[in-house]
Amino acid sequence: MTQLAQPSPATRYHLSAPGILRSEWIKLRSLRSTWISLVVAAVLAIGLGVLFSALRGNDFSHHGVIPGPFFDPVAVSLRGVYLAQVAVGVLGVLLITGEYSTGMIRASLTAVPRRAPVLLAKTAVYAVASYVVAVVATFFAFLGGQAALGAYGFGVSLSSPGALRAVFGGALYLMVVGLLGLGLGFALRNTGGAIATLFGLLLILPALAQALPSSWQDHIDKYLPMTAGTQIMVTKPDAGSLSPWTGLLVFACYALAALVAGAIVLRRRDA
Amino acid sequence: MPARCRAAYRSGVIEAEALSKRFGSKLAVDRLTFTVRPGVVTGFLGPNGAGKSTTMRMLLGLDRPTGGSSRVNGKRYVDSAAPLHEVGALLEARAIHSGRSARNHLRALAATHGIGNRRVDEMLALVGLESVARKRAGGFSLGMGQRLGIASALLGDPQTLILDEPVNGLDPEGIVWIRTLLQRLAGEGRTVFVSSHLMSEMALMASHVIVVGQGRLIADAGIEELRSQAARDTVLVRCAEASRLAAAVSGEGVTVTASPDGALHVAGASSAQIGRAALAAGIALEELTPVRASLEEAFMEITKDFVEFDTVTGGTR
Structure with missing residues (x-):
């Protein structure tokens, strides 16, 4: 029969930061929803980027129009990110609300009773994993999109101004959407509530802002999460919008606020 | 270890x-x-x-x-x-x-x-x-x-x-x-x-x-x-003259309950005491069995005042 007691010294097992990171990595990759969400995100970003680029190129050439100075071929090829963010954001929420709904959280917090390291490790692991997938997605969306536009003579290369920043920054945008979802999941502990809040912030807030008087809109709109965050993928900005990196920083502050709220809830409330 | x-x-x-x-x-x-x-x-x-x-x-x-x-x-x-x-x-x-x-x-x-x-x-x-x-x-x-x-x-x-x-x-x-x-x-x-x-x-x-x-x-x-x-041990007694026996063993701290089949359950007296009392009264015993209280009974006894919803009030938890 299996030995229950280990012959080695009692100090053999102990909690460690690398151990907790490894644990979260195992948790992330051992769920089918992770792979489905990330593959769907990549397929949406690439597929829609190429599709939109082809449609725009065809539209221009069909009508014999020469694109104006505000035509942004980089942004067009990265347009699929707007839909890919749904998959990345939902997965961010599920990574923690799935633990609450199944009871797994009790096992996680019994192993790591200090709790905060669980949030930090989940954040780090998902940040890396979502960024790696997102950067592959934005890279191929850009290449594919520019190839599609190039067929009509409107494509640009990675060396054109802002292109590289848009590709790598667009992936950062996706990553931050995921972390915003994760933070909301920790704060609300409920899948439905956190997903509704996430997309309320990203998609409904700009729609509501449009109801404001236009003098207010100019001051508020550019700071809204998605408006600010997506500036990173724009190479022909509108007047008055935030600069790409300022915009992304503002967006990251929303995610940070959600994660801080999540950390407070995690520490204070009974699990 | x-x-x-x-x-x-x-x-x-x-x-x-x-x-x-x-x-x-x-x-x-x-x-x-x-x-x-x-x-x-x-x-x-x-x-x-x-x-x-x-x-x-x-x-x-x-x-x-x-x-x-x-x-x-x-x-x-x-x-x-x-x-x-x-x-x-x-x-x-x-x-x-x-x-x-x-x-x-x-x-x-x-x-x-x-x-x-x-x-x-x-x-x-x-x-x-x-x-x-x-x-x-x-x-x-x-x-x-x-x-x-x-x-x-x-x-x-x-x-x-x-x-x-x-x-x-x-x-x-x-x-x-x-x-x-x-x-x-x-x-x-x-x-x-x-x-x-x-x-x-x-x-x-x-x-x-x-x-x-x-x-x-x-x-x-x-x-x-x-x-x-929590629970007292009892002695199960059977005899033809149940009521006479009950009177014979009765005393301080002794309770006798009769079950429908005619057996007596005596608490507070040992089987030896009951046997002697029966002999003194001239009653022939058919059975004399010490019964240990079960832990279940002990548990019921000590928690009876603490049961949140019992079956009588209809609640279940």
Whole structure:
């Protein structure tokens, strides 16, 4: 029969930061929803980027129009990110609300009773994993999109101004959407509530802002999460919008606020 | 490994001191103070809703006490450098992600403490889940879920085990298995703290019991001690002249009850005393059998004032 007691010294097992990171990595990759969400995100970003680029190129050439100075071929090829963010954001929420709904959280917090390291490790692991997938997605969306536009003579290369920043920054945008979802999941502990809040912030807030008087809109709109965050993928900005990196920083502050709220809830409330 | 070989910081003692937990207006745990020692299986008994699960969750730092404190190995559980190595826990509800395989569930928990895959596979074999190790835990029966919970509790080779209703959902074979396992673990010098609402189960497993009702401590005693204190042993007597015998044995502290089949149950007198009284009165006895009070009766007796919803009022918990 299996030995229950280990012959080695009692100090053999102990909690460690690398151990907790490894644990979260195992948790992330051992769920089918992770792979489905990330593959769907990549397929949406690439597929829609190429599709939109082809449609725009065809539209221009069909009508014999020469694109104006505000035509942004980089942004067009990265347009699929707007839909890919749904998959990345939902997965961010599920990574923690799935633990609450199944009871797994009790096992996680019994192993790591200090709790905060669980949030930090989940954040780090998902940040890396979502960024790696997102950067592959934005890279191929850009290449594919520019190839599609190039067929009509409107494509640009990675060396054109802002292109590289848009590709790598667009992936950062996706990553931050995921972390915003994760933070909301920790704060609300409920899948439905956190997903509704996430997309309320990203998609409904700009729609509501449009109801404001236009003098207010100019001051508020550019700071809204998605408006600010997506500036990173724009190479022909509108007047008055935030600069790409300022915009992304503002967006990251929303995610940070959600994660801080999540950390407070995690520490204070009974699990 | 005997307890004395273990380092002092793994003394294995669980201490609760005036532990309290309030949920809104309901005081779920009311100033509980007790100590659980290594080397024996200690039962944690009480009717449903008595606060057993909440107490165990507070010991593990999952619920924050409203008052009081608890320590394992002399310190708070959250301050442990190796929580899974000090305490292995099985909680009342399932604590397993349904989408993950049994093996990956254990691997994820093991990783936090640097516990290797070999130990994971050993634990799966120990609880008899190796054939379904790579299946999603969502499809597991209640009993299989319990076995996986036991495997995760044992993962860190813990000095102390805190198990909430471990026999729940197990088949008779599984119940015998866990009883043997827990007694063996206690025999190795570990602390085994097991909750149950079934005294009959504890009677077979535990040698010490802590009984709670409505969040309060009712008894903290050895199982034999509890049996003798709470319920009186009786003597079953049969004879042709029941009413004469009843009069003959009656006296201070003696109660005689007659059952419909004509037998008498005498409490407060030994079978020898009854035999002498019968002889003196010239009554021929047909049967004279000492009846030991069951632990179940003892348990019912001491918790009768603490049952939150009994069947008479129609509520069930």
